[in-house]
Amino acid sequence: MSKKDTVTQLVKLIADGQFHSGEALGNQLGISRAAIGKHIHSLTELGLDIFKVVGKGYKLSRPLTLLDVDQITAELTSNASLEVLSVIDSTNQYIKGRIEHISSGFTCLAEAQTAGRGRHGRAWISPFGASLYLSTYWRFADGYQAAAGLSLAVGVALASALKQFAGVDIALKWPNDVYLDGKKLAGVLIEVEGQFGAACDCVIGIGLNVNLPTDIADIGQPFTDLSHAVDEPINRNTLSAYLINELIDTLKKFERSGLVEFVEQWRQLDFYANKAIKLISGDHTITGIGRGISDNGGLRVESDGAIKTYYGGEISVRAAD
Numbered sequence: 001m002s003k004k005d006t007v008t009q010l011v012k013l014i015a016d017g018q019f020h021s022g023e024a025l026g027n028q029l030g031i032s033r034a035a036i037g038k039h040i041h042s043l044t045e046l047g048l049d050i051f052k053v054v055g056k057g058y059k060l061s062r063p064l065t066l067l068d069v070d071q072i073t074a075e076l077t078s079n080a081s082l083e084v085l086s087v088i089d090s091t092n093q094y095i096k097g098r099i100e101h102i103s104s105g106f107t108c109l110a111e112a113q114t115a116g117r118g119r120h121g122r123a124w125i126s127p128f129g130a131s132l133y134l135s136t137y138w139r140f141a142d143g144y145q146a147a148a149g150l151s152l153a154v155g156v157a158l159a160s161a162l163k164q165f166a167g168v169d170i171a172l173k174w175p176n177d178v179y180l181d182g183k184k185l186a187g188v189l190i191e192v193e194g195q196f197g198a199a200c201d202c203v204i205g206i207g208l209n210v211n212l213p214t215d216i217a218d219i220g221q222p223f224t225d226l227s228h229a230v231d232e233p234i235n236r237n238t239l240s241a242y243l244i245n246e247l248i249d250t251l252k253k254f255e256r257s258g259l260v261e262f263v264e265q266w267r268q269l270d271f272y273a274n275k276a277i278k279l280i281s282g283d284h285t286i287t288g289i290g291r292g293i294s295d296n297g298g299l300r301v302e303s304d305g306a307i308k309t310y311y312g313g314e315i316s317v318r319a320a321d
């Protein structure tokens with residue numbers, strides 16, 4: 001068995017949240033106790049909260065339902081193909097490496113990412129089993145222009161999926177950050193490849209916090225997870241299916257008619273509507289009042305009595321001090 005498969009099997013064995021001795025685990029996987037100790041160590045480095053009690057063995061701090069390709073597929077409403085990975089650098093990167101072999105709708109999920117990517121070149125901390133790390137591929141035959149505004153439509157898809165899944169109401173921060181009770185719940189990173197005039201390949205990456213460990217590193221802004229809004233244990237397989245179903249429907253609609261079908265919904269969810277904000281782009285900061293989005297997805301900001309519309313992936317928006 002490869003190291004990767006051994007680690008996957010080990011997680012399955014301890015997923016029940018009970019104590020397992022190193023010896024029993026070693027016997028089940030056909031490796032030594034010392035090797036088990038090393039694999040457990042690498043799992044804790046990936047963010048799994050495992051502790052050890054002398055005489056009893058290893059235990060996960062809480063039981064974990066692992067992602068399961070069959071369970072998710074059974075709840076999908078489209079025939080999009082799906083792959084579930086254990087540990088990967090980045091699900092976006094995984095898709096980018098396979099674009100020639102996949103078709104629109106191909107989706108992959110991972111339990112952990114070692115080099116998860118966020119917007120503005122930031123890292124996306126991706127502890128094992130704590131969240132959803134999902135990427136979907138879509139090819140727009142009409143090229144770049146056909147994908148403009150897509151990130152806003154994806155934000156709306158996330159809002160609809162969370163509402164259907166657990167009645168959770170979220171807000172959107174332009175262009176597509178998902179906020180719950182004023183804190184970041186999810187983020188979207190869309191990576192686009194293509195040349196002007198030719199078809200364009202889009203990788204839509206979503207990171208949705210579900211059950212984050214308490215000791216997560218400071219990520220520079222307030223964040224939360226879905227467990228704060230849902231009383232029952234969250235089944236990440238069902239949640240993934242809701243998300244994929246909504247995303248694929250959104251991508252089909254978007255391909256047909258663009259942003260127009262999503263603009264009103266986005267406006268209803270606008271976190272910064274009529275609030276004091278600052279727009280930061282490199283060294284440049286503009287302050288003003290958020291005045292919603294334009295019909296083509298730009299951010300409208302009122303400053304010195306005039307409203308201007310801003311576009312561009314490099315801008316980040318924050319509450320003004």
Ligand code: BTN
Pocket residue numbers: 089090091092093113115116117118119120122124132133134135177186187188189205206207208
């Ligand atoms: C953001 O900065 O708000 C965007 C975060 C996007 C994270 C997701 S997790 C799945 C996919 N793979 C990545 O490497 N990044 C995206």
